[in-house]
Amino acid sequence: MTVIFAIVKRLLASNIISFILTALVVLCATSSGNVVLSNGNYTWLLAVLTPFFFVFYDFSKLMHLGASKKDYFLGCLISYGFLAFCISLINTIIHLLIDPIYSAQTVINLMDVCKWTENGMIVAALQQMFFLLLVMIFLHVLLSMQAYWYGWLTDAVLVAIICVFTPIAPLRAILAGFFQIIMLNGNAVLHICICLLLSSALSLGGLAVLKRKSL
Amino acid sequence: MIELRQVTKQYGQATVLKNITLSMDEPGIYCLLGRNGAGKTTLLKSIAGYQNITSGMIQVDGKTITTSTLDTGVSYIENFAKHFNLPVRKLIQIASEVNPNYDFDFASEMMERFELDGKKKFNHLSLGMKTMVSTIICLASNKKVILLDEPVLGFDAIMRVEFYNMLTESFQKHPRIIIVSTHIIEEIAKTIQKLIIIDLGSIRFFDTLQSVETKAFRISGLQKDVEAATRNLNIIGQDRVGDLVTCYIFDNPPKQTASLEIHPLSLQDFFIQMVGHKGGVKK
Numbered sequence: 001m002t003v004i005f006a007i008v009k010r011l012l013a014s015n016i017i018s019f020i021l022t023a024l025v026v027l028c029a030t031s032s033g034n035v036v037l038s039n040g041n042y043t044w045l046l047a048v049l050t051p052f053f054f055v056f057y058d059f060s061k062l063m064h065l066g067a068s069k070k071d072y073f074l075g076c077l078i079s080y081g082f083l084a085f086c087i088s089l090i091n092t093i094i095h096l097l098i099d100p101i102y103s104a105q106t107v108i109n110l111m112d113v114c115k116w117t118e119n120g121m122i123v124a125a126l127q128q129m130f131f132l133l134l135v136m137i138f139l140h141v142l143l144s145m146q147a148y149w150y151g152w153l154t155d156a157v158l159v160a161i162i163c164v165f166t167p168i169a170p171l172r173a174i175l176a177g178f179f180q181i182i183m184l185n186g187n188a189v190l191h192i193c194i195c196l197l198l199s200s201a202l203s204l205g206g207l208a209v210l211k212r213k214s215l
Numbered sequence: 216m217i218e219l220r221q222v223t224k225q226y227g228q229a230t231v232l233k234n235i236t237l238s239m240d241e242p243g244i245y246c247l248l249g250r251n252g253a254g255k256t257t258l259l260k261s262i263a264g265y266q267n268i269t270s271g272m273i274q275v276d277g278k279t280i281t282t283s284t285l286d287t288g289v290s291y292i293e294n295f296a297k298h299f300n301l302p303v304r305k306l307i308q309i310a311s312e313v314n315p316n317y318d319f320d321f322a323s324e325m326m327e328r329f330e331l332d333g334k335k336k337f338n339h340l341s342l343g344m345k346t347m348v349s350t351i352i353c354l355a356s357n358k359k360v361i362l363l364d365e366p367v368l369g370f371d372a373i374m375r376v377e378f379y380n381m382l383t384e385s386f387q388k389h390p391r392i393i394i395v396s397t398h399i400i401e402e403i404a405k406t407i408q409k410l411i412i413i414d415l416g417s418i419r420f421f422d423t424l425q426s427v428e429t430k431a432f433r434i435s436g437l438q439k440d441v442e443a444a445t446r447n448l449n450i451i452g453q454d455r456v457g458d459l460v461t462c463y464i465f466d467n468p469p470k471q472t473a474s475l476e477i478h479p480l481s482l483q484d485f486f487i488q489m490v491g492h493k494g495g496v497k498k
Contacts (some may be wrong), residue, residue: 002312002315003312003313003314003315006309006312006313007313010309010312010313013337020486050427060297061264061297061298061299062313063347064292064296064298064352065296065298065306065309065310065313065314065352066290066310066313066314066317066353066356066358067300067313067314068286068287069284069285069286070286071286071313073285108273119270126404178265191374210285211282211283211285212282212283213282214265214266214282215260215266
């Protein structure tokens with residue numbers, strides 16, 4: 001476990017650009033009008049940026065330092081879990097403490113949009129955490145595949161699904177249903193279970209990709 | 216500990232490793248010699264599990280090695296390995312944290328001996344110093360197999376001597392298989408125990424250095440005398456100038472006679488004869 005935590009420490013330390021960018025956006029973003037976006041929403045940017053660094057920057061360098069693929073894989077999963085927790089905590093705090101300051105305006109926080117706050121703030125924070133974990137693992141797997149033909153194929157399939165499913169009403173309903181289950185889901189237990197299930201499946205996919213990865 | 220069975224590696228139509236079968240059972244410092252493009256790096260990367268082979272099997276300590284092997288027990292370093300742009304001391308500390316059996320004392324001692332500035336960031340080091348940092352990290356990892364791909368690239372003469380000493384000390388402290396690929400043949404001769412010569416993707420020679428010292432000779436003289444002396448011997452090369460012939464053998468030397476000049480072959484000459492090329496012309 002010491003080795004894995006050393007890798008987690010390194011992954012987080014070398015992710016500093018993501019932290020700075022996210023912090024800048026969260027602190028500097030402004031909205032005007034009667035309806036404003038909560039600055040907490042921008043904390044999600046960290047979940048999008050982090051996999052890029054873990055996949056494209058840290059992997060080869062950790063391998064050259066003698067880390068094993070197994071430790072790298074577990075280190076990434078733990079880091080994603082930790083970051084999902086932190087992002088969720090910060091967004092929840094912003095939603096609880098800073099969003100009410102805009103009393104005269106309607107503040108939109110994605111936790112409300114996704115109906116998670118219907119279950120209370122603690123459960124909403126948990127739902128957000130597991131959703132962000134799913135997002136990070138999904139991006140990690142997708143980015144890991146980009147060096148191979150099946151990565152490009154996956155990109156094409158994803159683009160095709162969005163392009164084909166969006167204009168055709170029955171297919172659009174399926175796509176909307178999928179997003180309602182993984183994101184816009186007020187049923188906390190179902191939502192968390194789905195996110196965990198998909199995260200596990202994607203992790204296994206990520207492991208398969210990692211096993212094929214050459215240096 | 217390392218076993219290669221009928222290993223073939225192809226990149227598209229090009230076959231880089233051709234049906235290599237090799238077994239390294241004993242700990243020792245092995246030198247991998249080969250011309251540019253002979254397949255040295257491909258062989259080392261395949262043993263490290265950095266890339267897959269096209270056919271055959273590689274085993275390290277009984278464990279089959281492919282890119283799927285999540286923990287190979289092999290430490291490989293290439294000469295242009297990129298590291299985190301951190302101070303050298305920090306980099307070595309991180310390496311010690313991610314390697315369970317890391318010899319931190321050895322790494323620190325080597326840092327001092329090579330006068331590496333621990334506060335200097337990796338990207339600010341010279342090529343030689345970068346290679347040295349990578350080599351120290353690799354040797355200190357204490358894995359069962361250490362693979363060093365052209366580690367002396369960019370080293371000055373003093374650094375090279377220090378490097379060979381470091382290699383010997385590291386091996387004496389932790390006997391294991393260390394494979395070093397290099398082009399500077401004569402210098403490493405004092406350090407190594409076994410020699411592997413690879414050419415055009417095939418293993419041309421694999422034996423102890425001692426066998427080269429006792430069996431590799433150059434025999435010069437008139438054609439008829441040389442032919443008579445080297446009949447039934449393993450001739451690895453031949454040069455001819457008019458009626459004078461020089462034969463290169465890897466065998467027990469013939470008896471010295473007045474008409475023959477017999478000299479032991481240097482490691483470099485032996486290598487040149489084994490790979491069968493001279494001046495770009497295949498003999």
